[in-house]
Amino acid sequence: SEVEPEFAGVPKVKHDYQSDVARLRKIVINSLYSHKEIFIRELVSNANDALEKLRLTALTDKEAWNGDPLNITIKALKNEDGKGGRITITDTGIGMSPAELTANLGTLAKSGTSEFLAKAEGQDGKATGNLIGAFGLGFYSSFLVADRVTVASIPPKSAKVPEPAQHVFSSSADDASFEVFPDPRGNTLGRGTEITLYLKEDETEYLDTDKIRDLINKHSSFSSSFPVYLFTQRPEEVPDDDTVEEPATTSTPEADEDEAVVEEVSEESEKKEPPPPKMKTVVVDEWVQLNAQPPIWTRDPKNITDEEYTLFYNAFFKDFTKPLAWHHFSGDSESGVAFKAILYLPGKISEEYWQQPLASKTNDIKLMVKRTFITSDLGEHGMPKWASWVKVVIDADDLPLNVSRETLQSNRFIKQLKGIILKRLIQLFTKIAEEDPAKFREIEGVYGSIFKLGAVEDLKHRDKLASIVRFTTTQRNETSLDQYLENKKKGQKQIFYLAEMGKKPEDLAQSVFVEKLHARGYEVLLLTEPLDEIFVGNLRQWKNVPFQDVAKAGLKFGDEDQDPEEEKEEQKRMAEKFKPLIDWLKVEAKDAVRDVVISNRLVKSPCAIVAEHGGYTANVQKMMAASNAKGSRGGILHEFAMKAKALEINPRSPLIEGLLRRVEELPSEDEEKDPEAEEELREIASILIDGALVRSGFEVPDSNRFFSRVDKVLRRSLGVSESAPTDDTVRPAPPVDPELPSEEESQPPAFPPLDEEDDGKAKVIVPDHMKNDVSIEMEEIDDDDDVVQHDEL
Numbered sequence: 001s002e003v004e005p006e007f008a009g010v011p012k013v014k015h016d017y018q019s020d021v022a023r024l025r026k027i028v029i030n031s032l033y034s035h036k037e038i039f040i041r042e043l044v045s046n047a048n049d050a051l052e053k054l055r056l057t058a059l060t061d062k063e064a065w066n067g068d069p070l071n072i073t074i075k076a077l078k079n080e081d082g083k084g085g086r087i088t089i090t091d092t093g094i095g096m097s098p099a100e101l102t103a104n105l106g107t108l109a110k111s112g113t114s115e116f117l118a119k120a121e122g123q124d125g126k127a128t129g130n131l132i133g134a135f136g137l138g139f140y141s142s143f144l145v146a147d148r149v150t151v152a153s154i155p156p157k158s159a160k161v162p163e164p165a166q167h168v169f170s171s172s173a174d175d176a177s178f179e180v181f182p183d184p185r186g187n188t189l190g191r192g193t194e195i196t197l198y199l200k201e202d203e204t205e206y207l208d209t210d211k212i213r214d215l216i217n218k219h220s221s222f223s224s225s226f227p228v229y230l231f232t233q234r235p236e237e238v239p240d241d242d243t244v245e246e247p248a249t250t251s252t253p254e255a256d257e258d259e260a261v262v263e264e265v266s267e268e269s270e271k272k273e274p275p276p277p278k279m280k281t282v283v284v285d286e287w288v289q290l291n292a293q294p295p296i297w298t299r300d301p302k303n304i305t306d307e308e309y310t311l312f313y314n315a316f317f318k319d320f321t322k323p324l325a326w327h328h329f330s331g332d333s334e335s336g337v338a339f340k341a342i343l344y345l346p347g348k349i350s351e352e353y354w355q356q357p358l359a360s361k362t363n364d365i366k367l368m369v370k371r372t373f374i375t376s377d378l379g380e381h382g383m384p385k386w387a388s389w390v391k392v393v394i395d396a397d398d399l400p401l402n403v404s405r406e407t408l409q410s411n412r413f414i415k416q417l418k419g420i421i422l423k424r425l426i427q428l429f430t431k432i433a434e435e436d437p438a439k440f441r442e443i444e445g446v447y448g449s450i451f452k453l454g455a456v457e458d459l460k461h462r463d464k465l466a467s468i469v470r471f472t473t474t475q476r477n478e479t480s481l482d483q484y485l486e487n488k489k490k491g492q493k494q495i496f497y498l499a500e501m502g503k504k505p506e507d508l509a510q511s512v513f514v515e516k517l518h519a520r521g522y523e524v525l526l527l528t529e530p531l532d533e534i535f536v537g538n539l540r541q542w543k544n545v546p547f548q549d550v551a552k553a554g555l556k557f558g559d560e561d562q563d564p565e566e567e568k569e570e571q572k573r574m575a576e577k578f579k580p581l582i583d584w585l586k587v588e589a590k591d592a593v594r595d596v597v598i599s600n601r602l603v604k605s606p607c608a609i610v611a612e613h614g615g616y617t618a619n620v621q622k623m624m625a626a627s628n629a630k631g632s633r634g635g636i637l638h639e640f641a642m643k644a645k646a647l648e649i650n651p652r653s654p655l656i657e658g659l660l661r662r663v664e665e666l667p668s669e670d671e672e673k674d675p676e677a678e679e680e681l682r683e684i685a686s687i688l689i690d691g692a693l694v695r696s697g698f699e700v701p702d703s704n705r706f707f708s709r710v711d712k713v714l715r716r717s718l719g720v721s722e723s724a725p726t727d728d729t730v731r732p733a734p735p736v737d738p739e740l741p742s743e744e745e746s747q748p749p750a751f752p753p754l755d756e757e758d759d760g761k762a763k764v765i766v767p768d769h770m771k772n773d774v775s776i777e778m779e780e781i782d783d784d785d786d787v788v789q790h791d792e793l
C-alpha cells in the first residue's frame with residue numbers, strides 16, 4: 001500500500017519482522033475479527049504505561065519532565081474524499097528512540113509468547129479469540145482495524161541524548177517488513193508517542209466519536225490513571241456578532257493546542273451584515289475527558305458495582321479473566337500512614353506458579369501514593385511464596401514521593417505492607433468459608449492447595465490457614481479440623497487420616513486401613529492431594545491432638561482400657577493360637593516386611609501391610625517416586641524405611657484360619673519333609689503377602705512372578721495339570737522387504753477424499769460436520785521456517 005504523503009521522499013530504513021511477529025499478527029488478524037474493538041483498550045493501556053514510565057524516570061532524572069501535562073488524546077479524522085480516515089492516539093509519555101521503535105514494535109519480547117502462539121495455532125478461531133483476550137495483544141491489535149499504522153515518537157531529553165529527534169515507525173498490515181525513519185515534520189510532539197491508524201475501508205465506524213467514547217467507557221475506563229481526552233466537534237448556536245469572542249473551548253490539553261481552533265461557518269460573508277442579534281451555527285472543537293471518575297479504590301464501595309470491580313481488575317492487572325473475589329478496605333498502618341486498597345483473588349493460579357511455587361515472586365502489589373503509581377517491586381518485603389499471586393492496589397496518603405529505591409525499601413510502611421495484606425487476605429478467605437459455602441467451594445477449587453502450602457510455609461499464619469482447609473472424611477465432605485475434633489469420640493487421642501495421592505476419596509474410603517475405624521464409627525480424614533501428607537507432617541497436631549496415619553503403626557482407638565475382660569482373654573488366646581502361623585510367615589515374608597502381628601484394624605480383610613515407626617507408607621513411597629528425590633534414596637536410612645513394615649493378619653478371617661491349619665499340618669522337624677506340600681503353601685503365602693501389599697497401596701516387587709504364581713494356583717483349583725506346557729510355537733514374520741508401497745497400493749487416507757479437483761495446492765481437509773465451525777488459513781513455510789510471501793496475498 002501507499003506511503004502516507006507526509007512521509008514521501010524521506011530516506012527510510014527497512015527492517016524485517018521477527019518471524020514470531022509475523023505469526024502473531026496473522027493469528028490476531030484472522031481470529032479476532034469479533035473482538036476488533038479491543039485495539040483501543042490495548043493502545044490506551046500502552047499509552048498509560050508510557051506516561052507512568054516517564055513519571056518514574058523523572059523521579060531520578062529531573063530533566064526528563066518539567067511538570068507539563070501528562071495525558072492521552074484521541075482524535076478521529078475522516079478523509080477529505082469521504083472514504084476512510086484515521087485515528088490518532090497520542091501520549092506525552094516516555095516515547096521511543098529509533099532503536100526502541102525497532103526493538104519494541106518489531107520483535108516479541110513477552111515471555112510465554114512462543115507457547116501462546118503454538119497453543120493459538122492449534123485451535124479453531126473461536127477458542128483463539130478467548131485465548132488472545134486473556135493474553136493481551138498490545139500494539140499488534142492495531143492491525144485489526146488498520147491497513148497501515150505509523151508511530152511517531154520522541155523520548156525526553158536526557159544526559160545521554162540531549163537532543164532527541166522524532167522518528168517514525170511505519171508498517172502495513174501484511175508487510176513482512178517495517179520502516180523506521182526521521183520524521184520529516186520535525187519535532188511535533190515535544191515528547192511522547194503518536195500512533196496513527198489508517199483504518200481499513202470497512203472499519204470507518206471507529207471514526208464516530210460516540211462509538212469511541214462508548215468503547216473507552218466499556219473497556220478502558222480503568223486503563224489509565226491519566227486523563228484521556230477525545231477530540232469532538234459539536235455544532236453550537238451563538239449570537240452572530242463580530243465582537244463575540246471565539247467560544248471558549250473546555251479542557252484543552254496542551255499537547256494539541258493548535259488543533260483547538262474554532263471553525264466559523266461562512267464568517268466572511270456575514271461580516272458586513274448590520275448588528276441585529278442574529279444567531280448562527282458554529283462548530284465547536286472540544287477536548288472531552290473520558291475518564292473523569294476518581295480512581296475506583298478512592299470511591300465508596302457502596303457505589304461500586306461488581307462489574308466495575310471486574311473491569312478495573314482486567315484493566316489494571318491486565319488479567320482478562322474474572323477475579324474470584326475481592327476485598328476493598330482502608331486503614332491506618334502502625335506507622336501512621338492512611339491507605340485505601342483493593343485486594344483481588346485471581347480466577348486461577350498459573351501453571352508456572354505450580355511448577356515452581358518456591359521460585360515465585362510478588363509482582364502484582366501495586367503501591368500508589370496519592371493516586372500515583374510508585375512501584376510493584378517490594379523487594380525483600382514481598383509476600384511469602386504461598387501468597388505471591390495476590391493482586392492488590394494500595395494507595396498511601398503520604399509517603400515521600402521522590403524516594404529512591406533504597407530508601408523506599410527501608411520505609412516503614414513498605415515493611416508493614418506484607419502484614420496488612422496477609423491479614424486481609426486471610427480474613428477474606430475465612431469470611432467466605434464461614435458465610436458462603438457455595439462460593440467457598442469455588443474458591444477451594446483454585447486455592448485449596450494454597451491454604452496447605454501456606455500452612456506449611458508461613459508459621460505466623462499457620463493456624464489460621466489450617467483452619468480454612470477442608471477435608472473429605474469417611475463420614476462427610478468439607479470437614480474442617482475444628483469440626484473433626486468436635487466429632488471425636490470419647491477417649492480418642494488422635495486425628496485419624498489416610499493418605500494416598502491421586503486416589504478418589506470414595507475409593508480411599510474402601511481401604512483396609514479404615515474398615516474397622518469406619519465400622520466402629522470413628523471419622524477418618526481422606527487425603528488425596530500431594531500436598532496433604534506434607535501438610536499433616538508439618539502440622540503434626542491440631543489443638544494438641546496429634547495426627548495418626550492409619551496406615552502406620554501406633555493406631556489407638558482410645559477406648560482400649562474399656563475392652564471387656566473376656567476380649568482381652570480372647571486376644572491372648574488368639575496370640576497363642578496363631579503363633580505357629582506367625583512364626584512361619586515371619587520367615588516367608590522376610591523380604592517384604594520386618595514383622596508379622598495380629599491386627600486390631602481389620603474387619604473383613606484377611607491381612608494388610610502397615611508402615612512401622614520411621615517406615616514409609618505407600619503414599620510417601622509414591623510421592624518419592626513422583627518427586628524423583630534421588631538424594632534420599634539409596635542410603636541406609638532409606639533401606640530401613642523401605643523395609644520398616646509389618647504384615648498384620650486378621651485372626652477372624654477364614655482364609656487366615658485355613659492357612660493356620662495347613663501350616664500346622666506341615667510335617668514337624670523330626671518327620672519326613674513333604675516338599676510338594678511345602679512349596680504349594682509357600683505359593684499361597686506369597687500371593688497373600690503380595691495381595692496385602694496391593695491392598696495397602698504398595699506395589700508388588702515382581703509382578704511377573706506374582707502372576708505366574710496366581711496362574712499356578714488357578715490351574716490347581718481348576719484341576720488342570722500345573723506343569724502342562726502351553727503350546728508356544730508361532731509363525732515367524734516373512735523376510736525383510738524394504739520396498740515402499742506405490743500410490744495405488746497405499747492405505748486409504750483417514751479422511752474421505754475431496755470432492756473438488758486437486759489443484760496441486762496443499763489444503764487441510766475438514767470433515768463435513770465441522771465445515772461450518774472451522775476455517776483454516778495456511779501459510780507456506782520455506783526450509784528456514786520462514787513464511788513465504790506471495791505478491792497476490
Ligand SMILES: Nc1ncnc2c1ncn2[C@@H]1O[C@H](COP(=O)(O)OP(=O)(O)OP(=O)(O)O)[C@@H](O)[C@H]1O
Nearest residue numbers: 046047050093095096104105136137138139140193
Ligand atoms: N505509547 C507508547 N509509548 C512508549 N512505548 C510504547 C508505547 N506503546 C508501546 N510501547 C513499547 O512497545 C512495547 C511493546 O508493546 P506491546 O503493546 O506490543 O506489548 P506490551 O505493552 O509489552 O505488552 P502488553 O500490551 O500485554 O502489556 C512496550 O513494552 C513498550 O516498550
